[in-house]
Amino acid sequence: MSRHIVSRTSELPPGERKIVDAEGRSIGVFNVHGRYYALKNSCPHQAAPLCLGAIKGMTLPSQPGEYIWARDGEILRCPWHGWEFDITTGRSIFNPHKTRVRAYEVTVEADLDDETVETFPVTVEDGLVVLHI
């Protein structure tokens, strides 16, 4: 497993994404409500650049005629055919067990080269978003 620094946390605020190339792979790194997630930038359907899609919520399963909008900011829709994926897991909404996109681990780490940080902080004020693939 290798580490790839994606950005400073201040450069990737909630609701935003950054698409990076790491070891020849295109990967989208997302900040969802302050937590970071990474997905392979290729839809399992027809290999569209999935991570360019709109970040939305979703209508939850409901009774006919009832609309329950939820999970704002957690759902990625493929820019081609509109398939919905849970950004936090990489699993599709319509078939989470079978149709999924590869997800990667992301951590937030202190910037040890930042001389203003003298001790390892409990809360990283402006650390590094690190992708592990």
Place this chain on the structure above:
Amino acid sequence: MATIAPGPTTTTTASLTRTGIVDCDVHVYPRGNDEIKSRLSMPWRDRYGGGGRGFFGNPVHGSRLDSNPPNGGPVGSDPDFLRKQLIDEYGIAYAVLLPRAFCNLHPDPDFGTAIAAAFNDWLAETWLSEYNPDGVFKGSITVNTQDPVAAVKEIERWAGHPHVVQVMTDSGARAPFGQRQYHPIYEACERHGFRFAIHPGTDGMGINVQPSPGYPTHYIEWHTCLSLAFQAHLVSLLTEGVFVRFPGLGVTLTEGGVSWLPALMWRLDAEWKSLRSEVPWLDKPPSAYLRDHVRLSSQPIETPDNPKHLLAMLDLLDAEHVLMFASDYPHWDFDSPTHAFPRLPETLHRRIFGETAREWYGLE
């Protein structure tokens, strides 16, 4: 046997043979309404406001989100970007262009005819000439089917154009396309070697009937059932004897679905055995006219979970002879040339991805 219909150009020059895919459904758009308005005469110029079908819009997005040209303008309006994203990306040898004029929904036939002509002038002056130094773009000219006499005049304007391969119209209509009021259009297409393409659009819009019982509630219903109009038009074309009257006519069913064809033909052929006397001009089962007269574009190809089922379906529908690849770029339901189909036998792949279309459109 019916005559094999000649394509628009029947000469082939081996030295000019191109390899690569033929994409039979590519949508190009004006950079703005002014590109159409400037080609309309008054009073239509003032009246034209652009516009598509008005409702049944895709609730997610109508076009690929990555198809917006980086330098601005609508999707499908920038030839450099379209070449980069489609032609060069996949090695497309020919792209058959189908602009979306939506001229068939207007109550005033003269307005619809004027819109069709303006789109045709725009297409010819831009994508078929200025943007087309290598001839990769082949065009479909639009006609307004509610005024077949005017449509014939429009077809005459494009006779002999080196890059026009077919006449197109919307599947939205007030009557099925086999009926005789449309026959002058087919006579003109046959005379000038143009295929006649039907593409979804304007069904249930403006003056046209909706091919389902009433209006469906949702886009998902409307979009799934687009194939209903195609089935009705095809049964009409076959039973009315259009291909008997016009043995050189070829009809391209574009984006109308594919997998319904075998079952519909089994049903129609079975009916013909009992009811042949009603349509005595059909001297062979209706399905036997398909290979000589009908082609289907593939997108959106139906995709069963088991790819073997699709391969079986391709066999049942005589895909080797009637099916032509299409991507529908830049629309949301784009079929990728590299990912939409499962692995196909080599001959079938070659036929679907170019050979059949080359023969159909007389491309080298």
